Amino acid sequence: MTRVKIHKENFWVRNQKSEGYLLKKKIMEILVHVCRFVLLFGLCFLILQPLLNKISVSFMEEQDLLDPIVVSVPVHFTLSNYEVCNEIMHYWEAFKNSMIISLTVSILQVAVCTIVGYGFARFKFPLKKLWFAAVMLIVIIPPQLISTSLHLHFRFFDIFGLFQLIAGHSLNLKASVVPYYLMSATCMGLKNGLYIYMIRQFFRNIPNDMEEAAYVDGCGMFRTFFTIMLPEGMPIITSCFLFAFVWQWTDGFYSKMFIGGKRLVSISIAGAVDELPSYIAKFTGVRSSVSVAYSNCILATGTLMVIIPVVVLYLFAQRQFVESISSSGIKM
Template identity: 65%
Template sequence: MTKHKADKTPQMGFWERNRKSGGYLLQKKTKEIAVRIIRAILLFGMCFLILQPILTKISVSFMEEQDLYNAMVINIPEHFTTANYKLCAKFMDYAKSLLNTSIVSLSIAVLQITVCTLVGYGFARFEFPLKKFWFACVIMVIIIPPQTISTSLHLHFRYFDIFGLSKLIRGETINLRGSILPYYLMSAGCMGLKNGLYIFMIRQFFRNIPKELEEAAYVDGCGTLRTFVSIMLPDAKPILTSCFLFSFVWQWTDGFYSKMFLGNIKLLSTQLAVIADRMDAWMVNTMKVPGGASVGYSNCIVSTGTLMVIIPLLILYLFAQKGFVESLSSSGIKM
């Protein structure tokens, strides 16, 4: 009977509850709505800043030259064309450059993450002489831009020698310039692109894994290597996934190390850097335009080439989106 009466008790409306709370409920609701609106505006602004340049490049890439100088054409091309993509594919030797970039980026990323994982685990779990000094060197690798040591790298690999043995035996040093070997040597020595950052991230991750897991493995008879491979690496999958994707993407778009060490290999980043010059040469030699390509059309070709460089990365992200987001969230919690 009591339950039946309680069910028939009329529910107070919002304004009635607000009146009894002395206006507190209205203030709370107003603050919640204001926070939601501000958050939506900020998110929209951030998304617009990221997407607007890409959308503009997509629109421009389908325009003919006359549309670029037509004040009535803003975002939608009046003369739709795919000729810009064909020209970019020709100037960049796209198929070969794409294959080379995929092979180099994948191999470099695997090599860098392998050695950085070993170094990061060593910093997190082992004690050795001058540990703090060597970790300070890792931080310096993160802070100091690679351009500051470009001259030293050039001279070192131009006159490469190991303990003077080459000059002693052959009478001259080895010129490794123009070869891919120097970059692989640097990556194997944790001096590649962003390697200091990967070491730091992996070290922080391993430091937050309880040592009891390793101690239990040691009690069960596992050695250091087996414990690392069987126990630690499976737990480190999130951070390794994040670092691998970062390494792959940064190597894909890198221009500094690619120009310095991989100049003889056709890569998308290096081909994109000279696409405007090739466009001018094509206009002069093939189309017989004395002044070369106009500024607007050159920018159009560069925008189209940029899209062709990042499209494979966007496709990769679409397939790896779930694992990438999960790895970032997991590594962020543990770091």
């Protein structure tokens, strides 16, 4: 009975009973809400604004860019920027190349990293600590440090002098994709140490019973891995694959280093602005300098075209991206 009565009491009556505490608490609550909203809205806007700005700029004609009245909604709506970008970057060719390379490389990397991560998580073997320290080392060592040497290594590639013997000279793998595939197959690609670490953390948290039950039932070590542990680890594997794909897509360092000969989106966007004057000169016949506003507009459009596939992927697989890190339970 009394309970019902309390609910029926007015807020102010209850406030009086608590000697003003309730009102104070309510006001504090609302204040916290407002502050939090303002702060988070501001920060989210900060992060999204450049993206939104790029979208609106990419539809503007040059005169809109220079018009101080036009801020975000284009007056002269045009798609020509996209056409120009497409021509300069050879977009579809680059897109196709990037897609093939990112897909194959990330599948290869994640497959190998899963095997290695599983090995670290579930087996005891001598010198395990040392090898794991090596994994940490490849996370920490900047690839730039060894890039000089690797560069020469692949420029004059040779296996124990075999090619020297047969062909008379060493192989030049600098402009080919082979070195990067070799590196991916041996966990030395972009951020592979991190993937090994995440996958190991995930597999370590799976209870031992399952594995033991499989062994008791006569399942071998490799079969246990493929039929029992692998399906279990699918969430972290897909997450790592997504990361690998996205980071490979936008990567400039390894691409420039090893895949320089191929046209990739990440490389062509970096050179888009430099190519703009000569592209325009092709039509007008006059080599003139391009206005800063216009070259930036082209850059914004190009950037958008590069990141659109990634954004679409993120929209669909947002959960896998964000929760992968929490699910691996990173601890030190």
